[in-house]
Amino acid sequence: MRLLCGLLLLGTAAAAQSDYPRLHDVVGVASNDVLNVRAGPGASHPIVGELAYDSRAVEVIRVEGNWGLVNVHELPGWTSLRYLAPRVDGDIGNVPRLICGGTEPFWDIDIRPGQSATVKTPVNYEVGDTFSVGLMKRAYNPLEKWVLQGGAGARDLSVVVVKAYCDNGMSDNEYGFDATVIVTGTDGYVLSGCCELAD
Template sequence: MFSRIAVFLLLAGAAHAQDFPALYDVTGVASDDVLNVRTRPMADANMVGTLAPDAEGIEVLAEENGWGRVNVDGQSGWASLDFLARVEGSALPDAAVVDCFGTEPFWSLELTQGESAVFSVPEGVEKAFSVSPLTTASGRFQPFAALGSKMGENIIVIVGEGQCSDGMSDNLFGLTGTVVIGGYDTQVYSGCCTLDMD
């Protein structure tokens, strides 16, 4: 009985793994053509930009009627998923690299799962922490958290699903991020996150 329940819970967790955001590669587009990105998820909507026929690692934030929301040229738009192939293992919690960033103050963090979290601000020195892989909240499908440390300081990175704006462009992002650095003092940073390739 216990083993059946364990298998059921394992399969239920897999079925509810986060589908978006995830990374996609452009596919099926001729080398002398482009993939159009439109204002709305429909073929007759105005264009906001294009993706190259060999573009890789395009972050798709959401899906609607066979169209995926993407960022291009500082704007958010929609591209047909008929021409986008999902990169396996690119959604959370499996994504290899997550970049987080914020404004006022400006900060950025590159999280390489199970290896490092490199935090930086424009006027400061980069701080590199050794970190754990992202762990999913107990009994939930999100948020995800990673813990890390370096000499004299600790870091907590929390990534959750939710629409986010950087406040600087018309891009939209599908992940929010909070970074807490503690040691000599406590610093808390909040912003958006995006998936990245290895």
């Protein structure tokens, strides 16, 4: 019986871990206070940043115990999950916005699933290429992959997002999604980088 209970608890923990990255809102912090972000998952670690008492759409990348890894001012850090409420629509399949980017070349894409996606590269950074896009769709396989497709005239856009550790080479931030952006048609291109959930 103890073994069965232990296995059930492990399964619950694994399921909870698989829910990340996810957006959260800061809760339970007084309006004259801040939520500390620490160098490690515990109150004994030094403070490396802070979140405002009313911060919204904070992306928790992964968890360790009761602590969540977040990015603050181009630096990853840990904050107590006691003060972070997960959003119902805070997972990759439901968020209103996804922002991805990378280097060599420097680029970014601002995705609003079901609406539009704008890709900016050094060639067109002021205006960007804007595509009408559908919703994020899950591609079921051993790796968790999500696909977004769209178009603009004779050009097509495909974005493949994999739930995996990612380093974009631009900051010390840690990301929970790796992305490949493919534009086909006139002056097509392929880009690789990292994504974060947004509001």
